[in-house]
Amino acid sequence: MTDSAISQLQNRADQCANYLLDSKSVLCISHIDADGLTSAAIATQAIQRANIPLETAFSKRLGEPELKQLTKTDHETILFTDFGSGQIEKIIEYSEKGNFNPIICDHHQPSIAPSSNSHTLIDLDFHLNPLLFEIDGASELSGAGTCYFLARALESGSVDNRDLASLAVVGAIGDMQARDKGLIGPNKIIAQEGVDKGVLDIKLDLAFYGKQTRPLPKLLEYSSEFGIPSISNNPSGSIRFLKNLDIDVRENGKWKFWVDLSHSDKKAIVNELVKHAISRGLSIDKISSFISPVYELTQELSGTALREATEFSTILNATARYGRPDVGLSICLGNRNKSLTRAKNLLAVHRKNLAEGIGLLNREGVVMEENFQWFHAQDKIRDTIVGIVAGMVLGMDGTDPNKPIFAFAKTEEGDLKVSSRGTPILVKNGLNLSEVMRISAEHVGGEGGGHDIAAGATIPLQTEKLFLEQIKTTLELQLYNSSS
Ligand code: C5P
Ligand code: C5P
Ligand code: ZN
Numbered sequence: 123m124t125d126s127a128i129s130q131l132q133n134r135a136d137q138c139a140n141y142l143l144d145s146k147s148v149l150c151i152s153h154i155d156a157d158g159l160t161s162a163a164i165a166t167q168a169i170q171r172a173n174i175p176l177e178t179a180f181s182k183r184l185g186e187p188e189l190k191q192l193t194k195t196d197h198e199t200i201l202f203t204d205f206g207s208g209q210i211e212k213i214i215e216y217s218e219k220g221n222f223n224p225i226i227c228d229h230h231q232p233s234i235a236p237s238s239n240s241h242t243l244i245d246l247d248f249h250l251n252p253l254l255f256e257i258d259g260a261s262e263l264s265g266a267g268t269c270y271f272l273a274r275a276l277e278s279g280s281v282d283n284r285d286l287a288s289l290a291v292v293g294a295i296g297d298m299q300a301r302d303k304g305l306i307g308p309n310k311i312i313a314q315e316g317v318d319k320g321v322l323d324i325k326l327d328l329a330f331y332g333k334q335t336r337p338l339p340k341l342l343e344y345s346s347e348f349g350i351p352s353i354s355n356n357p358s359g360s361i362r363f364l365k366n367l368d369i370d371v372r373e374n375g376k377w378k379f380w381v382d383l384s385h386s387d388k389k390a391i392v393n394e395l396v397k398h399a400i401s402r403g404l405s406i407d408k409i410s411s412f413i414s415p416v417y418e419l420t421q422e423l424s425g426t427a428l429r430e431a432t433e434f435s436t437i438l439n440a441t442a443r444y445g446r447p448d449v450g451l452s453i454c455l456g457n458r459n460k461s462l463t464r465a466k467n468l469l470a471v472h473r474k475n476l477a478e479g480i481g482l483l484n485r486e487g488v489v490m491e492e493n494f495q496w497f498h499a500q501d502k503i504r505d506t507i508v509g510i511v512a513g514m515v516l517g518m519d520g521t522d523p524n525k526p527i528f529a530f531a532k533t534e535e536g537d538l539k540v541s542s543r544g545t546p547i548l549v550k551n552g553l554n555l556s557e558v559m560r561i562s563a564e565h566v567g568g569e570g571g572g573h574d575i576a577a578g579a580t581i582p583l584q585t586e587k588l589f590l591e592q593i594k595t596t597l598e599l600q601l602y603n604s605s606s
Contacts, residue, residue, distance in 0.1 A: 156296025163454030168273035193220025204265030208571035229259030262307025266293025287316030296435030304415030440472035509541030
């Protein structure tokens with residue numbers, strides 16, 4: 123990422139903002155995950171602050187049926203957030219039929235790769251996407267971050283949209299864009315603007331998930347991504363570890379939470395965790411990843427599920443992926459009470475479903491092929507969360523951390539959802555899952571796309587076999603081309 127890349131992105135954001143400011147009314151339509159919700163929340167607030175009449179809606183997909191539906195709109199402009207780049211040709215076709223002006227604010231791979239020579243189609247002045255300016259849309263800027271650039275471009279007079287940086291950080295964290303050293307590229311610049319505005323706090327802290335809301339033994343037990351022998355996935359081992367510490371880890375007969383501990387107690391626990399991990403032979407890389415930058419939303423109460431960006435993004439996924447994006451949006455817009463209670467109920471269901479999904483994989487395992495692995499959840503895992511489960515099991519016992527994973531699940535609409543997840547090393551070696559999913563899906567009459575490291579597709583029922591054959595061929599080409 124260079125300064126000139128950022129200023130080109132800002133110029134494009136200015137252009138898109140001008141189109142919005144010239145519109146009589148706008149329909150903002152967004153994707154149903156944490157990044158899609160935060161994208162919509164940022165765009166919605168910035169457009170409202172610019173006094174432009176607006177409606178906000180969500181969609182699970184952006185296929186032909188959804189675009190056809192959009193042609194009925196009364197709004198002059200449709201703003202697509204966190205999707206649209208992969209469907210740009212179709213969007214243009216339907217915008218002409220439906221007589222609306224499209225604006226796309228996305229970070230997915232455009233339907234024609236930026237590296238190809240035919241820039242004409244994608245590099246349009248209403249298309250805002252970091253990939254057009256050599257900024258990585260899978261790690262350097264999320265959909266919400268892209269919307270944040272648009273929000274800044276919409277500022278005028280005394281309007282200051284930097285408070286929306288906290289939502290942009292939640293979106294980036296929800297899309298798994300943070301690395302061991304935290305957010306990078308434009309995501310990092312946005313986080314700093316959030317700190318300057320007073321809405322974010324960034325500190326080095328324990329990287330484990332659940333510091334706000336999980337009692338200490340659960341915080342340790344659920345540290346499976348760190349694979350700490352006799353602690354991760356080990357309830358009695360976690361309790362034993364805590365009881366052996368010379369620290370008050372309980373209060374009034376109850377386990378404390380990480381956020382309740384004093385700085386020196388936190389330090390002591392981290393020291394003991396490191397000693398324990400070294401004595402059990404855990405790699406230095408793994409151990410150093412115990413500590414990472416943590417992003418807290420200063421406007422939220424400490425000890426709540428909205429205080430830390432990681433937990434906030436899970437709450438949002440628990441609403442949008444279960445057909446209630448309105449609840450997630452309402453939380454992002456600052457409403458609490460009823461919305462938060464509903465979201466917490468949905469969160470309990472989401473957690474249960476994720477645990478059941480992982481349990482299924484532990485029992486049934488994956489099918490191992492030469493250069494990839496896959497499983498078919500049928501209707502035992504919801505299509506909207508099968509990608510999250512695939513990402514969580516990649517690297518666990520019984521899977522190969524050096525091969526991409528593909529997961530199938532039936533959808534309510536009567537077709538098949540496919541999700542795929544890779545690793546940064548595989549991407550470095552030539553893996554582009556967006557391309558694999560697009561080519562393989564088109565081969566069987568479906569559609570797919572996404573990012574190099576994580577992508578999805580929808581395909582007709584009973585086309586798995588043909589789809590898998592095409593995955594194999596495309597993967598061989600990608601990995602062969604990069605090694606030759
Ligand atoms: O549609 P969207 O871009 O918002 O979603 C990105 C998806 O890719 C998320 O589900 C996220 O978890 C996944 N991802 C991943 N690993 C990465 C980057 C993204 O699993 N390194
Ligand atoms: O649904 P899943 O989490 O597997 O999606 C992974 C990534 O692929 C997301 O960024 C999603 O938006 C994208 N995707 C896509 N086109 C599809 C399905 C998923 O761009 N047809
Ligand atoms: Zn996204």
